[in-house]
Amino acid sequence: MPYQWTPDQPDRQTDWQLSLWPYRSLLRKDFVLFMGATAALVALPLISLLGTVVVWALLPFFGLMFWGLWTAINISYKRGEVLEELAVDDTTAHLIRHNPKGEKLEWHANRYWVTVHLHPKGGPVENYITLRGGDREVEIGAFLDVSERLALYGDLKRALRSDQAT
Structure with a gap:
């Protein structure tokens, strides 16, 4: 409870x-694991594109997605700081x-x-x-x-x- x-x-x-x-379903220590796993899963397809120009075209979108997810979860944490x-x-x-x-x-x-x-x-x-x-x-x-x-x-x-x- x-x-x-x-x-x-x-x-x-x-x-x-x-x-x-x-109630917090995603604790701060689990947040780090979640973000690491998300980065690894999204980066996995990029490995096959290493050394090509396409990876440079996709990298900003990967960074934007990662930043947006991080920001959204942190805003949720801030709004939930009620006692x-x-x-x-x-x-x-x-x-x-x-x-x-x-x-x-x-x-x-x-x-x-x-x-x-x-x-x-x-x-x-x-x-x-x-x-x-x-x-x-x-x-x-x-x-x-x-x-x-x-x-x-x-x-x-x-x-x-x-x-x-x-």
């Missing part, structure tokens, strides 16, 4: 924090969203009044999760997969229910 609880099992006796981030942190202590719940361009969005609410809501069909994505507390309602985990949002909803309900049990 692309989220982590600190400590692993939140309960009333301890403060807890939840960190969420988008959401929900910290809950004795009195407050504090949500911070770190956006890709460095902007931080913050939300505070009284811990006792925070509620979790699941919107199966009504939100911008299926199984949309919001936290309501104070005078605002904020989204959490909109970048997660549908099943991950369901699991997160259950975890948040249990964590906040245990907060209000005593």
Whole structure:
């Protein structure tokens, strides 16, 4: 799951924090392998053309394709640099969203009044999760997969229910 609880099992006796981030199917180390394999596969047909003028005509297109692929994947990485942190202590719940361009969005609410809501069909994505507390309602985990949002909803309900049990 692309989220982590600190400590692993939140309960009333301890403060807890939840960190969420988008899933990455292509890690940075795998990116290097992918680009190397792509370069090798595209260069393979060029080997038969070595020593001819045709290779010089095809080489700029190979370079342009390689540069375009590298740029597109790096733009995707930059857009996916989102981190959401929900910290809950004795009195407050504090949500911070770190956006890709460095902007931080913050939300505070009284811990006792925070509620979790699941919107199966009504939100911008299926199984949309919001936290309501104070005078605002904020989204959490909109970048997660549908099943991950369901699991997160259950975890948040249990964590906040245990907060209000005593």
